[in-house]
Amino acid sequence: MADKVELWRWTESRWTNPDMDWKGKLITSGIDVGSVSSQAVILADGELYAYSNMRTGSNSPDSAMNAINWAMEDTGLKLDDITYTVGTGYGRVNVPFAQKPITEIACHARGANAIYGNTVRTVLDMGGQDCKAIHCDERGKVTNFLMNDKCAAGTGRGMEVFADLLGVSINEVGDLSLNVEEEPDPVSSTCVVYAKTEATGLLREGWPTNKVLAAYCSAMAHRIITLLERIGVEEDFAITGGIAKNVGVVQRLEKEVGIKILRTEYDTQLAGALGGALFAKVLHEKGK
């Protein structure tokens, strides 16, 4: 039997800044153990030095260790060289080597500020398990926030379910969903299980894959808009988290909200860990 292709599996990655020598510098890190993915970001004197981005396993402490070990790979860094670590995300209290846990809401706001610049006032963090709309000031400090309720619709996990159902790699979902002549009506956005049932029905009716994906990306965008409407969108507007990489959702969201969404070369999944690592530096300097 051929190996089963795991279509939901997004690309894991790591990176080291080749032009930087960490020796003699203050090393801080942020570890974001999310429900779906875990990231480690390492800063040298506050500058991005290395990171990793991988899938979260069933055990949060192990996921945190795996992420930091992968980020440190080939750098010569050891855990002891890291002066201060902030844990964030769903598993923030389960990062064994962290000095302090901080919520991913605070970390994503701070991370978005670093990635997109200090003009960002609204951050939408679209994660694996939940979705958060965050307002922040010019320092990246949270001034207000709102989270979605207990449902996977509108989250990365929901998108994984759809990639699997439709036999499409999760990395291609966005592009494919845009390849439709006419925008279909969205599927149900209340519940990912209902949405899946509805999509199965559409496939039976003969809808092509890309049209069903369009209907789901559109549902996700509508779902998020109800969240944004409750808190309001102030410019500049940026998205963090894995769904920010899905152009099918981002473009539809941009169209519906009517506000340009900032783009970046950074991996948007890193925002939380990056914010954590930046907080780690300040906390160390203040002796907290």
Add this chain to the structure above:
Amino acid sequence: MIEKFKDWEQNRHEYAKEWKERTGGKVMGCFCTYVPEEVLYAAGVLPVRILGSHEPQDVTEPHIFGMFCPFCRDCLAQGLKGRYDYLNGIMIAQSCLHIRQTFWSWQKHVEGLEYSKFFIMPHKVQSKDAPEFLRGEIEEFVAEVEEWTGKKITDEALDNAIAVYNKNRELMRKLYDLRKDPNPPISGEEVMEISMAMEMVDKAEHNAALEELLEWLPSRTDKPSGTRLMIVGSEDDDITFLNMVETSGGLFVVDDHCTGSRYFWNQVEPAEDRLMAIAQRYIDRPPCPTKDWEERKRLPHIVGLAKDWDVAGAIIMQQKFCDPHELDFVAVKKALEDAGVPTLFLEFDVTVPIGQFKIRVEAFLEMIGDEDLF
């Protein structure tokens, strides 16, 4: 010192059964804090508040609509499961539709009640005719209770009931005043135990325990600490939630709940016409949203509490699907935020999703404090 209240709250049924045995009196289960308890107390009846147990259950599905609040379901489950089998009567003062359904269902399906009373509490307490109307209802209620218990409710008995209840309210206000201190001697979780016990035990016993507590508290050494918070909303006896917030860096210093300050805030002003004095007290009390119209009088009261207790933020909670509170939420949030008090809104169910609430609460605490991070 606080253990006593905790014991009462956690062993509420044992207390009531033991009280019955000790006094030979009757116990009345009440569904709403608008019940004029002074009348019952004067007749030697122990009024107890019926609350849920925060356990998932499967017995109320045929009796309560799906979009009614979890609290009314949880309360009815207690009745259907026989946990209140010692009650001689049940009573509701007209309040929201959801808890009324619990009352009607209980009346129909739980056996062994001698007396059940749907007390007509006017919704429009702001009407100029409300006190007179309520007085009439109380008069009728007095006659019914006399017939039920076979006891005459004398002026002396009413005076005594008013005095005991007023004392309780006065002591609770003193307890709340201690929480104005920059280092309050008591946590919100502990106060919740005390105020829940207050709705379950003989007020005279509660008074004695409160007096001891108030004497001891100023010398308490292990005082709690945390970011000063207020909690506003519907019925709330969720000790697990308060514990989670207070172990995450928050400290509740004041509340507006019917399982809290709304229940005891104001006293009966003694007058010759005792029934009118009682009626006036229930008309004037800090209102529940079902009673708070056409003018929204809750708002200045809530903002006043936030100012006087110097809170850094407010958690606005409600039972899921609670329409009266949901309707009030927008106005309460605006009033508090206009007064410079940031808010966090949460919807409660029978069990608390601790993980999901914890992230919101921690982020809220980081938002209103933690300049250390910048």
